[in-house]
Structure formats: structure tokens, C-alpha cells
Amino acid sequence: MADMLKTTFQPVKAKERIVLLDILRGFALFGILFANLLTWSGLKYLPIEDIRNLGNFEVDRNIYQIMKFFVDTKFYTLFSLLFGVGFSLQISKNRDNPTFPGLYLWRMALLLTLGIFHSIIWSGDILSLYALMGMILLALRNTPVKKTLYVGLSLFFLPVLLSVVYMYSFARDLPELPRTALLVYPDMTPQEVKAGFQSTDFWVVLQTNLHSLKYRWLSFIPDGRPLKVLGLFFIGGYLYSINFFMVHAKKWKLIALFFTVGAVFSFASLKIEGVVASYSRNWTDVLDKFLHEVGQLSLTLSYICMLAKLVDAFPKFILFTRLKNYGRMSLTSYLGHTLLSILIFYPVVGVGLGYLGRLSLENTYYVAVLILIFQLLFSNIWFRFFAFGPVEWAWRCAAYRKWYPIRIKKN
Numbered sequence: 001m002a003d004m005l006k007t008t009f010q011p012v013k014a015k016e017r018i019v020l021l022d023i024l025r026g027f028a029l030f031g032i033l034f035a036n037l038l039t040w041s042g043l044k045y046l047p048i049e050d051i052r053n054l055g056n057f058e059v060d061r062n063i064y065q066i067m068k069f070f071v072d073t074k075f076y077t078l079f080s081l082l083f084g085v086g087f088s089l090q091i092s093k094n095r096d097n098p099t100f101p102g103l104y105l106w107r108m109a110l111l112l113t114l115g116i117f118h119s120i121i122w123s124g125d126i127l128s129l130y131a132l133m134g135m136i137l138l139a140l141r142n143t144p145v146k147k148t149l150y151v152g153l154s155l156f157f158l159p160v161l162l163s164v165v166y167m168y169s170f171a172r173d174l175p176e177l178p179r180t181a182l183l184v185y186p187d188m189t190p191q192e193v194k195a196g197f198q199s200t201d202f203w204v205v206l207q208t209n210l211h212s213l214k215y216r217w218l219s220f221i222p223d224g225r226p227l228k229v230l231g232l233f234f235i236g237g238y239l240y241s242i243n244f245f246m247v248h249a250k251k252w253k254l255i256a257l258f259f260t261v262g263a264v265f266s267f268a269s270l271k272i273e274g275v276v277a278s279y280s281r282n283w284t285d286v287l288d289k290f291l292h293e294v295g296q297l298s299l300t301l302s303y304i305c306m307l308a309k310l311v312d313a314f315p316k317f318i319l320f321t322r323l324k325n326y327g328r329m330s331l332t333s334y335l336g337h338t339l340l341s342i343l344i345f346y347p348v349v350g351v352g353l354g355y356l357g358r359l360s361l362e363n364t365y366y367v368a369v370l371i372l373i374f375q376l377l378f379s380n381i382w383f384r385f386f387a388f389g390p391v392e393w394a395w396r397c398a399a400y401r402k403w404y405p406i407r408i409k410k411n
Helices: 014-040 048-053 057-070 074-093 100-121 127-139 145-169 190-198 202-223 225-241 252-272 283-313 318-328 330-345 361-382 390-400
Strands: none
Touching: 014 074, 014 283, 014 318, 014 330, 014 361, 048 057, 057 252, 057 361, 074 127, 074 225, 074 283, 100 127, 100 202, 100 330, 100 390, 127 225, 145 202, 145 225, 145 283, 190 202, 202 225, 252 283, 318 330, 318 361, 330 361, 330 390
16 A cells, blocks of 8 residues: 555645545544444443334344444544644644644643543543544654654554454453443443433433443553554554645545455454454454454545545535535534534433433434534534634634634625
């Protein structure tokens, strides 16, 4: 792959580059919402029998398999690659700026603070992990560009090797939990987790979420998520440095290559039916992790290629304009997922609608479509009057410790 991407290219206008990246961010947010709604809706915690009782079980199972193939882990991969692109842009603009490291660390500290507050109300937060890995990325910013791809791929696949170490050291001796739900904890039954999130007592919901947060971070050990995210930062920076997004991504041979490899490896992983976030107990589990990682990265790259090709062919297509504005306020949109989903699914203090555990997967995804429509409309109306998304504006002011005007100046 490295040889195919090391082709000389002509520089493009920054404006064009930013438009495509914003569209990609908006597209990533689509998939992230669909993936995360499994948690917000409670379906990840529900006992399997409760899911059956919701009706439509066979349809939901097919939808789940399709989403696991095309969506699961692919869109956080895309989001992570784009973070790496953002870091690469900052490095290239501030290579000779002695104040850059301090400013960047301050920005990461703000992101970490925001992520911590976000994780208190929802355990699936990714911002705090991004902030921590971003700090490590800063320390490694002088890695030669030619080596960033190899460093990134090494970090991304290192968890597969570590799973072998875990298998031969302690993983085989760990007790196996019964698969009575999509996500099972060793110290709480699915019924208890369901009851915790369905409670109208704010403190009960908070304690249940913090319990989920603890096990989410513990799952990063077998999953290797921090190493994979850091690796994706490097890969994203490399792809930007060779102008992959604006030139190479439009090549049919790369579209075909990445999609074929991604589809084959993802299908093979799906057939094994392993769990990436669990410890490997045998070589089949290790093989599943390897197949999953190759499929995850390859399918994500194929999505980038397809979207770049479509944007190039239909630059004025209305959906791309909507996606661009949605991606411009990616932080607002991401946090908005949590706020809207909590209001819809959690019954806390009578404010939320309390649909947690009451909707089938099919109906949950109808809710996702409604959320996306609302956010697309909101973002496009917002940018008629304002220059930044609301959270992005607050972030910018705090990061640079300067008050920036938010309204668009009328001529």
C-alpha cells in the first residue's frame, strides 16, 4: 500500500481540501450515531430474551449483522484518521513556531476536560482518549514523514500481537461470562444494568453510567483502542502529507482494492463471531482480531475513496453541502448526539422520554434518522448567521484565550 501511495502529486487549493474533509467529518458522524445508539437505546445491555420480546427479532438480527459489517468501528476509524489530518495541518503551519507545543497542550487539556465531563453522562465518550493520545502525538511530532505510515500501521496492529501475549500469560485462566446480552459485566446482571439506566433517579443513572465507564476503559486493554487510535492519527497524517484525499483517493483501482480487501476480511471476521474487546483465549480469537483490524481499516479507506470520487463528480450535490456544514460543527454535532439521545431514551427526573429498552433495533434506527435530519437542518440554518458552531466557537475562544466574534458580518 505504501508504494502505491508514494506518487508525486500537484498541490491543490486549501479551500478544496477543507471542503472534502468537512464532508468526510459529517459522513463519519452519521456512522458514529448509528453505532452509538446501540448503547443509548439500551439494546447493548438488554437480556437477549428482552430483545426477543420487543418483536421483529429476525429483522433486527439481520440489521445488526449489516451494521456490524459496514459500520461498527469503521466510523470511529474515519474520525481518528481525520484527527490525524488536523494535527498534520497544525504541524505544517507551526513547524517554526516555538509557542506551538504549549498552545497544543492547552488545547488537548481543554479537550480532555470536555471529554471527562462528557464521559460522566455517557460512558462511550471518545474525546478524552483523543486528548490523551493527542498529547503523545505531540511528543512524537518530529517523526519523519516517510516513517509515519509504518509507525501508524505498527501501532494499529500491535494489539493483535499483544493478544497473543495475554493469551499465554493470563487470558486463558479468566472466567468466561455467559453471553446473555450483547455486553455483559462480571459484577452486574443485564437486568440490573437495564434497571439502572431506566431509573428516574438521576444518581442511580449516574452510578450505572460510571460503572459502564470503568469497564469501557478496562476493555481498552484487550481491545488495544488507545494504540489503534494513536496509530490512526499517524496514518491520517501520512495520508494528508501525500495528498491522498484529493488525488489518490479518486483512483478506481484503490477504491476496488480497499473495498475488496475490507469486505473479504470483514466477512471472515463476522463468520468467526469473535469479540474484539475481549481477551483472546485461542488462536481463532487472535485470527479474528487480525481479520477485523484489516477489514476495519480497509473498508474505512474505501469509504474515503468512494466519497472523494462522488464529491469530485457531483460537487454541487445538495447532500454534500449539508454534510459539509454538519462536519464543520463536528464537535457540536457529536455532543449533540449524546444530548438528544439522553432526552429520547433516558427517563431521568421526568425530562427524558424514557424509550430505553422499549424499541427494537429497526425502530431505534428510525430515531437515528430523525436525529440526523434535525441536526442537518440545524447546522445548515446555523451557518447562515454564524461563522462557527456553538461548541467550536467556545472551544476557539478558550483555546486562544481571546474573544472571537461569532456572527457573520453582513456587507
